[in-house]
Amino acid sequence: MLQWLPENVSTFGQSVDTLFYIIYYITLVVFILVMGTLITFLIKYRHREGQKASYIEGSTTLEIVWTAATTVIVFGLAMLSYPHWNKIKSPNEFPENPEVLVQVSGKQFNWDMTYPGPDNEFGTADDLELENQLHVPVNAVVHIRLTSVDVIHSFFVPQLRLKQDALPNRFINVWFEATKAGRYEIPCAELCGFGHSGMLGYLNVHSQADYDAWVKERWPQ
Amino acid sequence: MHDNEHASHHHEESFIRKYIFSLDHKTIGKQFLIYGLIMFFVGGGLALMFRWQLAYPERPVPIIGASPQYLEDGEVVTGADKMWERIYESEEEEWLEANMPNGVIEPAFYNMLFTMHATIMVFFVVVPILVGAFGNFLIPLMIGTRDMAFPILNMLSFWLAVLAAIIMAIGFFVPGGHAAAGWTGYAPLSSDPQWTGVEWGQNLWAISLLIQGFSSLVGSINYITTIINMRAPGMTLFRMPLVIWSLFIVAILLLLAFPVLSSALALLIFDRLAGTTFFTATAEGGGDPLLWQHLFWFFGHPEVYILILPGMGIASELVPVFSRKPIFGYRSMVYAMIAIAFLGWIVWGHHMFQSGMQPVLGSAFMTTTMLIAVPSAIKTFNWLGTMFKGSIRFTSPMLHAIAFVSMFVIGGLSGIYMANTPVDIFIHDTYYIVAHIHYVVFGGSLFAIFGGIIFWFPKMYGRYMNDVLNKIHFWLTFVAFNCTFFPMHILGVGGHMRRISNPMQYEFLQGFEGMNIFITMSAFTLGAAQLILVFNFFWSMSRGKVAEKNPWHVNTLEWEAPTPVPHGNFVGQVPTVYRGPYEYSVPGEESDWIPQAQPEHAHATGGD
Incomplete structure (x- = not known):
């Protein structure tokens, strides 16, 4: 089975x-x-x-x-x-000093990803917001600040064996380290309204070189 | 003697007092049974509709859906096409058009279907039948008394349940549709109409469940009082049949658990109608969505045991009778049920492992949850022990009892996966939990219900149910049940989320299309098989073979009463109890059963 x-x-x-x-x-x-x-x-x-x-x-x-x-x-x-x-x-018990820190926020019916940028601070000018696309390097510790702006959603990546509910007005920390490059789906696993089915983001796990190139493209200086 | 005459030959009652606003516990029990069977078809029908959508997403449902030709070029081919033509021509937006245009189930309607399927099955089918029907019918008869302690409360309990069902039914037709936040009604999805667009549907859902809660409360007070105070002479607590023990424990659980749900529902109604924020976290403070989950599951987990304990009780009656042996470990069976009921209060957090609850609590709740395996194992082994060296009769009730035991084993074992916090990370909110709950509540409770109906039908209606139809119903149900729900474990292992209306939207679920179609086909077979049961039930009421007083040769007191059971239950004095309920195949006795009410000196002659 x-x-x-x-x-x-x-x-x-x-x-x-x-x-x-x-x-x-x-x-x-x-x-x-x-x-x-x-x-x-x-x-x-x-x-x-x-x-x-x-x-x-x-x-x-x-x-x-x-x-x-x-x-x-x-x-x-x-x-x-x-x-x-x-x-x-x-x-x-999370591994410290993550290579990537991202805020993931559930919102009927999308995942909003916020990267803090080079200053590693949320809410500053160099933040980058992406809808439904999460980019991380392979073999690196990633920390996620998980939240929601409306109802409860659940961040689920079957291949990572990771699931965590996202609660409005609360930040829950999640970590993972992906071991294989590729594109994985991020469905929502908690009923969140009529658009629950099909609420879908993507986790893009890049090789270190590809990820560095992606970072350089976003924050050129 | 005069008193008893009076009790058993009550003055003739009018039709309304006898069959509608009856105070007789037997009539109220039968009313609950028929109520539950009707709601069983409503709940099952809803399930078949969403099963169609899962197998054939975005395709019109059969019979009322539009034909492919009509969808293609508007050519009216079938009667359903004609109906849709008329609906689209009419000025107003009709109910069908809003919820399932052309017969295709809209996502919001889909959410409503599974929400109401579970709500109805849990609150309007399984509890009313197990507790309302069997509780009412069996308690006074099996403990040897003439009626419940509070007959008027008993009647009130049933009519409150009817009122709750009517309110629940109205919810389907209010603007915005019925509740669609799942049967668990997680806030803030349920607490603020802006997130679902559901207005009065959710309010009526909450109000109906409040009323259903009062119905259960009133019933449970009655059961507890009756069992404590009104047992026949000689009927000590440890001579009570196990089904009475199970109903006694369940009544206590209901009494303590339902008020918690009622307060949660009241707070939910305040949030929705009075603008409070008990379940909403706002920037200025306010409440917490997790509060709802704690309250709901603090009620909800005892509720799960309310759904299964009477099933265990029924199985514990059927297995000894048809193995012609005493129940194995009577006292350990009682203590195991008490242990399950007690543990039921300290495991609710296992529904919330991934909810954002502090992870240390997850470990604590895993430990308590794992412990439930112990009393469950005790019960299973005791049922096996009862069959050991028995003389097993494969009657229809026994087949259902055996199915109950085996399905409960699967449901129990699959629970261990979810109790395990790391494994639960993956299978939480997938079809794995859907499989688990159906193995416990359908495979468990419903098989016990079917077995119990067939077993006590001769006492209820004075006739047998047709045995050929019973056997066909059993085998179809048993096979179709497993074909429907076993593959759901595999869907869960594949990560298939529950409560999604279209699995084909996900790449990683593409491989499950065939399995979903298979499940849906099995579900339709399962649904059709239940028509046999209901036909047999109503047909046998008037046409079945007339039954004798004690057709299965059972020891317990309900079989001492004449058939059909008169008002006041027992002719003459209530029976005196001389022994425990499971004295089968006692060595040195000619007969293989000794009724509880048979005096010591009459041993040698056996039963009637």
Whole structure:
């Protein structure tokens, strides 16, 4: 089933995929065992003339076994996941000194990208605003200041394994590092009105040389 | 004795008192059942409309859509073309023209369709049937009493639900259309008309849900009081059937959860009509859109368990009866339900992992959510344990109970993916969650409902439902259900967002066109299969084979009552309870069942 996952092109995407696979195999094994048992019971213990069911009220030992086993598995999974979650979403664990800082703002039904320009300050004259086009270099840390001007949107790049809701009047920090040049779609993943379907931006991941050329073209001095 | 005579031979009531404004818990239960079945078709019909759009985006829906020739050169070919010709010639803008010109579903109309599909299925189908119908019908009969503690409140509960349904229905026809902000109604999309163009639709949605909330509150107070105070002699708490336990726990959840939704809805109405900003962040301050999500999900997660616990209760009745064995681990089943109900209050944040909530909270909510797997696993293993060394009868109710258990396993396991915060980053708001919720609420709750209807139908209407039709309905539903909802897991893994009206707008979803068509075809089959059930239900009411008093040889008290059950339920005194509800195949007994009301000394003779 997991071959349907889109290609991963971010540094942390592998964490998501690995956990996805671990859970997939655990649940697959549990599913096969439970269904196998169920089907065996259905065949083996189907009603036959003259045969009476056994009177069994329960088993405390078994209850303890499956309670403990389930608890261990789910706690193990949770323990395994904390560091990956923090790496992706906790601002105090983000890699510092990003090469690119961009503000992405959701607006019915577009993504507005604002680059702070060479002074790295938003709200100054050298800011650059682009509609639905995000340009970043490959293999570089990118920080995004995510916000919205109207309703809740959700910034989703399937290939980056990244999704974060954008809230009006609030700035949420997001980071990623793309590992492969290319053009990726940025759909909106949270219902935002009649134009929700088709609200679509593009993430353009350039080679370092191409990105430098793009920067030079925008800010020539 | 005189009192009982009086109770069971009540003075003749007028048609209106007997069938419409009835105070009898059984009639109110049946009213809720028919109400739920009608709404089931409304909710299902809406789903089929948006499924069409997902498979064939921007193409006219069948039957009422215009023909290709008409769209091409205006040539009127079909009856539908004639209708469109008339609509376009008329001066006023008609409803159909505004929402689906030529039969093509507009994006705003699409949003309304899925919003109302979920709203109706959750609040007007599953809760009214599980809690309203089964709760009302079963509680007094199974605990051995003559009626609910507050019959007038009970009637009020039903008629409030009818009022809520009428208000909800009016919303479809007001200018601006019905609510279109999703059944979760996330603010500020829902709290300010400027973002959707929906005016009174959203207001009526909120008002209707407020009223539906009162209906549930009134009902839950009644259930709790009745179960605590009115149990038959000998019916201790731990001799109660598990379905009564589940309804008791659910009533407590409803009582505590619905007021939270009601306050959120009241604040929403203030925001929309009085200009407050509870859910809007403004430059000057004001409220916060996340407040809505916290309030909604603080209600919403217990609500999910309200939708599944009675299903578990019904399955826990059907599996022992048709395995002819005691339920495996009765007490652990009760404690597991209590644990689920308790955990239900501390997991709401798992709906909000990607919402901008502080990431540390995400980790905390992941831990509590993962814990829900434990009581869920206990229940599943206990159902399997009940079948172990049983003598399993594959009757129609049992088939539905087995389907319930297996679909619940899939729904439970798929929940682990979403409880896991890093994996949730990817599958949040995709079809993965749509698959999950349908495996729990359709695969779970609805299979339990179908099984329960067939099982208790002989007690409700004194007749059997047609078994051939039941079997056809079961197999069609089981296969079509899995064909409809299983592929949605794959869509989710592919990143297919939910709530988009046209997946073909995205490059990365181009490969899913075929799968979407397959899902839609399966959904239409699934919808058609339900016609069999409803036909069978209404046909069997008057034409079904007459049933005896206890056709499935069940121990619980509802089968002690005569069929059809008279006003006051039991002839003579209410039964006395001598044992637990699942004494099947007791060693040394000739009969493989011993009713709860059978005195000790009469053991050897078995049932009737």
